[in-house]
Amino acid sequence: MLDLKFIRENAGAVQRAIEVKRVSLDLNELLRLDRDLVALKQRVEAMQTERNANAKLVPRATPEERSALIQKGKDLAEELKALEPALRAHDEQLRHLLLRVPNIPHATVPIGADDGDNVELRREGTPPEFAFTPLDHVELLERQGWSDPERVARVSGSRSYLLKGEAALLEMAVLMFALDFLNGRGLTPLSTTALVRPETLMASGHFPGGEDQVYKIEGDDLMLAGTAEVPVNSLYAGEQLAGETLPLAFAAISAAFRSEAGSAGRDVRGLIRVHEFRKVEQYVICRADEAEALKWFGAILANAEAILAALELPYRVVQNCTGDMGAGKVLMYDIEAWVPSEAQYRETHSCSYLGDWQARRTGLRYRGEDGKLQFAHTLNNTGIATPRILVPLLENHQQADGTVRVPAALQPYLGGRAVLGRP
Numbered sequence: 001m002l003d004l005k006f007i008r009e010n011a012g013a014v015q016r017a018i019e020v021k022r023v024s025l026d027l028n029e030l031l032r033l034d035r036d037l038v039a040l041k042q043r044v045e046a047m048q049t050e051r052n053a054n055a056k057l058v059p060r061a062t063p064e065e066r067s068a069l070i071q072k073g074k075d076l077a078e079e080l081k082a083l084e085p086a087l088r089a090h091d092e093q094l095r096h097l098l099l100r101v102p103n104i105p106h107a108t109v110p111i112g113a114d115d116g117d118n119v120e121l122r123r124e125g126t127p128p129e130f131a132f133t134p135l136d137h138v139e140l141l142e143r144q145g146w147s148d149p150e151r152v153a154r155v156s157g158s159r160s161y162l163l164k165g166e167a168a169l170l171e172m173a174v175l176m177f178a179l180d181f182l183n184g185r186g187l188t189p190l191s192t193t194a195l196v197r198p199e200t201l202m203a204s205g206h207f208p209g210g211e212d213q214v215y216k217i218e219g220d221d222l223m224l225a226g227t228a229e230v231p232v233n234s235l236y237a238g239e240q241l242a243g244e245t246l247p248l249a250f251a252a253i254s255a256a257f258r259s260e261a262g263s264a265g266r267d268v269r270g271l272i273r274v275h276e277f278r279k280v281e282q283y284v285i286c287r288a289d290e291a292e293a294l295k296w297f298g299a300i301l302a303n304a305e306a307i308l309a310a311l312e313l314p315y316r317v318v319q320n321c322t323g324d325m326g327a328g329k330v331l332m333y334d335i336e337a338w339v340p341s342e343a344q345y346r347e348t349h350s351c352s353y354l355g356d357w358q359a360r361r362t363g364l365r366y367r368g369e370d371g372k373l374q375f376a377h378t379l380n381n382t383g384i385a386t387p388r389i390l391v392p393l394l395e396n397h398q399q400a401d402g403t404v405r406v407p408a409a410l411q412p413y414l415g416g417r418a419v420l421g422r423p
């Protein structure tokens, strides 16, 4: 959500953001509503002033004047009461539209329609050349008895997964490695739930718009978040943080749930796109200072790259274009790891800077050195997400005999194993 004053004074920039981000919103309707509401509030204030002035006259009035003055006071009170529903309706309509106003993209963001227009910034690491015919991750899992797709499909339907034996240990190892690594980089570890109240999804910006992605709990006012970004973003909702407590930087591990509505037919096989997964999420709340926030953007991006480097995975960094970054982002980079069986890079991390757009919806404020209360800035990036990361991990590190080499950084989390599986 943007500041209404900012929208009034920068309607052109906001309209452009609406267009380049392909948001369906009538800015003129919002501005008209805003003007009507201002006029209505001015009318109410004028009537309140008149009623107060009128009330002051009563004690000094003559008996004849008194009843007329009291009647006038009653009429004014009636008129004010009659205006309340209109005031409330206007407020709600305006907030409904304000929640849909997109953030202004950073000047460096490429204009584009969808991920096809994202811009590759750089590649790191070299995709492996195999001296044998490599297997894809589904075949590798099956060959090692590390999966049981038929049985788990009977239990959980499509887009489910089950990892057995050393593959289960591998999933826990990469999650623990990431949590440990990020803690070492100064982020406070959190282990949090995915069960959240609906308002937290409005606060994070997933609503309005992402309702069809989110599982709802029947009979409870609770939903299942698709990322720990949602609960962590609302941890301090409504609070006035002391400036010196910022920046707050977390590495939050949680389950994540997504209906993947709209992804029918995409990645239906294997571990890339499942309904329930696990993620270590980097989340930062910092002062409303773009230079500091962009430093944090660089830091959480570098953290994710360092994790991929430690896992010895080739990857590339792309900058998301305006049509692929979502309403709330100022700046967004995806990191994509090399998947040999697809001979392409696939997204494993997504790094975003949202300015104060998320904090304003969340009511996340702090008192700066000048004593002024202002909305914080927020950023987030994936630390690691399983089981998706196991796809490049298993495929890139597979060996001719069907076993999988364990990168040195992971070995301490796998009881010192240097190889997984049996030939």
Ligand SMILES: Nc1ncnc2c1ncn2[C@@H]1O[C@H](COS(=O)(=O)NC(=O)[C@@H](N)CO)[C@@H](O)[C@H]1O
Pocket: 226, 227, 228, 229, 258, 260, 271, 272, 273, 274, 275, 277, 279, 281, 347, 348, 349, 350, 351, 380, 381, 382, 383, 385, 386, 387, 388, 389
């Ligand atoms: N349905 C899914 N199945 C498996 N992994 C997924 C799924 N959806 C997303 N992920 C993983 O979670 C990562 C982050 O998801 S994201 O929507 O792109 N971004 C976020 O959730 C942000 N909060 C940053 O983590 C993705 O890059 C991907 O690695």
